[in-house]
Amino acid sequence: MTGTAWILLLQGAWVTLWISGVSIALGLVFGLAIALLRTARIPVIDQLLAVYVSLARATPLVTLVLFLFLAAPTFGLSLDRNAAAILALTLNTTAFNAEIWRTAFLNFSPEQKEAALACGMTPATMFSNIMLPQMITTSLPGLVNEMTFLIKSSPAVAIIGLVDLTRVTNRISAVTYEPLPPILAAALIYMVIISVLLKLQSMTETKASRLAM
Incomplete structure (x- = not known):
């Protein structure tokens, strides 16, 4: 492949990275908020x-992307391509993250809660200093798996014209009539991104284990 093709692929990879990164960050925060609201067991809120x-x-991710970009304006919500893509990815990953966080919360030892409260800690202090660090450690493998799944599912945003890594790959293949080189290059870029994410997970787990000793 030419240098120009590699530049285009890296530009597409950047689009994939920043859209996925923003969605992952929002999904982690919103997922935690939903998990906490559900564990509060407020009937109507929990059911909704x-x-x-x-x-x-x-809902398939591609269907959600199309709905937010094409159908949402019917209900008065007009989104550009970037906003529709980020919102679709965020709504998708938030739902999965919420269940991962909720499982970690429900598995937290009741004895630790009682001991912390007995020591005079407020619920907020207990959550931030004791519960949340343990929840992060417990949930990390599941959360990282969800992050990698989201990145690998992000090509769904190409259907609304967003020029991500997959769409760039298709364009290069259409111009050169040689689909294999750009496809292999795109696969390599995805592998590097996922490998870096998994390495960060390993480093975080190692650090958490040392702190727990």
Whole structure:
């Protein structure tokens, strides 16, 4: 492949990275918020959030992207390509993250809660200093798996014209009539991105294990 083709692929990779990165960050925060709201067991809120989680997890990502970009304006919500892509990815990953966080919360030892409160800690202090660090450690493998899945699913945003790595690959293949080189190059870029993410997970788990000793 030519140098120009590599530059185009790296530009597409950057689009994939920043859209996925923003969605991952938002999904982690919103997922935690939903998990905490659901564990509070407020009937109406819990039921509404349960419906959202079920629908978001069951809806194909490409369908969600198309709905937000093409159908949402019918309901008065007009989004550009970037906003529609980020919102679709965020809604999708938030639902999965919420269940991962909620499982970690429910598995937290009740004895530790009682001991922390008995020592005079407020619920907020107990959560931030004791519960959240343990929840992060417990949830990390599942959260990282969800991050990698989201990145690998992000080519769905190309359907609305966003020039991500997959769309650039298709364009180069159409121009050169040689699909194999750009496809292999794109696969290599995806592998590098996922490998870096998994390496960061390993480093984080190692650091957390040392702190726990």
